[in-house]
Amino acid sequence: MAAHYQIDDLDRQILAALVDNARTPYAELAKLNGVSPATIHVRVEKLKQAGIITGAQITLDPQALGFDVCCFIGINLKSAKDYGRAIAQLNGLPEVTEAHYTTGHYNIFIKVRTRSIEELHQLLINRIQSIDEIQSTETLISLSSPIQRQISL
Amino acid sequence: MAAHYQIDDLDRQILAALVDNARTPYAELAKLNGVSPATIHVRVEKLKQAGIITGAQITLDPQALGFDVCCFIGINLKSAKDYGRAIAQLNGLPEVTEAHYTTGHYNIFIKVRTRSIEELHQLLINRIQSIDEIQSTETLISLSSPIQRQISL
DNA sequence: TATGAAAGACCGCTCCC
DNA sequence: GGGAGCGGTCTTTCATA
Numbered sequence: 001m002a003a004h005y006q007i008d009d010l011d012r013q014i015l016a017a018l019v020d021n022a023r024t025p026y027a028e029l030a031k032l033n034g035v036s037p038a039t040i041h042v043r044v045e046k047l048k049q050a051g052i053i054t055g056a057q058i059t060l061d062p063q064a065l066g067f068d069v070c071c072f073i074g075i076n077l078k079s080a081k082d083y084g085r086a087i088a089q090l091n092g093l094p095e096v097t098e099a100h101y102t103t104g105h106y107n108i109f110i111k112v113r114t115r116s117i118e119e120l121h122q123l124l125i126n127r128i129q130s131i132d133e134i135q136s137t138e139t140l141i142s143l144s145s146p147i148q149r150q151i152s153l
Numbered sequence: 154m155a156a157h158y159q160i161d162d163l164d165r166q167i168l169a170a171l172v173d174n175a176r177t178p179y180a181e182l183a184k185l186n187g188v189s190p191a192t193i194h195v196r197v198e199k200l201k202q203a204g205i206i207t208g209a210q211i212t213l214d215p216q217a218l219g220f221d222v223c224c225f226i227g228i229n230l231k232s233a234k235d236y237g238r239a240i241a242q243l244n245g246l247p248e249v250t251e252a253h254y255t256t257g258h259y260n261i262f263i264k265v266r267t268r269s270i271e272e273l274h275q276l277l278i279n280r281i282q283s284i285d286e287i288q289s290t291e292t293l294i295s296l297s298s299p300i301q302r303q304i305s306l
Numbered sequence: 307t308a309t310g311a312a313a314g315a316c317c318g319c320t321c322c323c
Numbered sequence: 324g325g326g327a328g329c330g331g332t333c334t335t336t337c338a339t340a
Contacts, residue, residue, distance in 0.1 A: 005217075015213065022175055022209035025332060036310045041334070051217040056175035057210055060168065062304055064158075064204040072225075072255070072262060074293075087299045099300035102225070104293035109225060113304050140227075140257035146240045147252035151215055151266050178317065189325045194319070 005050035010035070012153045014043055015052070019150050022056040067113045069120050070142040074106035075134055082133035083107065089131045095123055106138070158203035163188070165306045167196055168205070172303050175209040220266045222273050223295040227259035228287055235286035236260065242284045248276055259291070 007015075013033055017024045026040040033040075047053045062070070077086055083101060090096050090110060098111035114120040120139075129137060160168075166186055170177045179193040186193075200206045215223070230239055236254060243249050243263060251264035267273040273292075282290060 007218075015211070018211040019213065020210075022211045023332095026334095027332075037333085038311080038335090039309060042308075051214055054212045054214045054217075057173075057212055057303070058168070058171040058175045059207045059210055060172065060303055061204050061207045064207075065160075065304065065306070067304055070253070072253075091300055094305040096300060097302055097304060098298065100223070100225075100293075100295035101297045101299070102293040102295050104291065106293065109293060109295070110300070138257065140253075140255040140259065140262060142253035142255050142262070144254045145251065146254070147244055147249060147263070149250055150210070150213055151218065151220055151250060152247040153218070180317080190318080191320090191326075192324055195324085 005046070005052065007047070007052070007153075010039075011043055011047060014040060015047065015153060018044075018053075062113050066115050069114045069117055070145065071112050071114075071120065072140040072142065073110050073112055073124075073128070074138040074140070075108040075110065075128075076136045077107045077133050078135045079133070080107060086131060086133040089133075090128075093123070093127055095119075158199070158205065160200070160205070160306075163192075164196055164200060167193060168200065168306060171197075171206075215266050219268050222267045222270055223298065224265050224267075224273065225293045225295065226263050226265055226277075226281070227291040227293070228261040228263065228281075229289045230260045230286050231288045232286070233260060239284060239286040242286075243281075246276070246280055248272075 010033055014029055017029055017032070026037040026044075029040045030037045044053065062068075075086070077083065086108060087099055087101075090099050090108070095112050095114050096110050097113055100109045101107070102109045112120070112123065114123055120141075124137065124139065128134065163186055167182055170182055170185070179190040179197075182193045183190040197206065215221075228239070230236065239261060240252055240254075243252050243261070248265050248267050249263050250266055253262045254260070255262045265273070265276065267276060273294075277290065277292065281287065
């Protein structure tokens with residue numbers, strides 16, 4: 001992990017291509033950048049060891065799986081020191097895909113996906129607002145997500 | 154895209170494994186589930202055609218790349234009908250990794266990554282608050298992200 | 307130390323049962 | 324859904340500057 005590895009233009013090109021499609025053949029990357037496949041391989045290994053590339057995932061379309069509702073929930077705790085316990089409970093809810101400890105209006109900010117508004121309703125009442133450490137919640141429903149991407153370089 | 158394809162346990166196992174590691178060999182998936190590699194292949198193709206698997210990405214560690222600051226910004230527009238133009242401008246900012254059209258306190262809700270607080274400051278003043286259609290913004294800085302995952306099945 | 311070229315192993319794809 | 328063969332890709336090794 002250590003210090004930030006200084007990436008160059010070639011690294012940037014490789015990352016951009018692999019973020020777009022993790023299965024891009026090294027030969028293609030090599031041709032696009034005018035280097036040999038071995039060079040691509042060396043660079044990818046370096047990026048992995050630098051901790052920049054953390055893995056490869058397939059991407060799922062939540063809507064195709066029936067998860068039509070995406071929303072953010074701002075959470076206020078009764079006491080800021082309850083943070084750890086609250087997170088542990090939220091972690092047990094598969095619908096929660098992100099949780100952040102934030103400054104600003106809320107103590108914790110989470111992203112949630114459910115199959116329907118009804119399911120969101122039940123989740124909120126039965127599983128989230130019932131967590132002892134939570135004082136109040138505020139829900140922002142995402143009606144559409146026009147931007148969704150990884151950091152660009 | 155059409156109707157939701159009904160996935161079974163085998164599909165779920167495959168998806169879970171490939172979300173964890175997109176390079177998991179089909180032979181391994183086959184052995185784990187007591188079926189043949191060809192069956193895995195058929196299932197993966199089916200999931201792709203159903204639009205459930207949308208692709209494969211490498212995952213980047215923003216911090217290893219020097220992007221240490223993650224925050225959410227709630228945006229209120231002067232007029233809700235300016236939505237499209239505001240999104241178009243936000244789309245031009247590489248630091249913006251998500252944008253949602255939301256109900257609740259804000260019209261638009263975005264996720265942003267910068268290398269430093271200073272960079273966030275500049276981004277806010279010079280590139281975001283300077284967008285004509287935007288009336289006001291509210292920033293929530295993420296101090297840590299204890300949960301970060303795709304939907305589980 | 308980083309690159310270029312080539313050979314080997316592995317995986318995924320396609321046929322047929 | 325299972326099994327075998329082909330093609331392609333990744334990986335490794337060696338040579339080079």
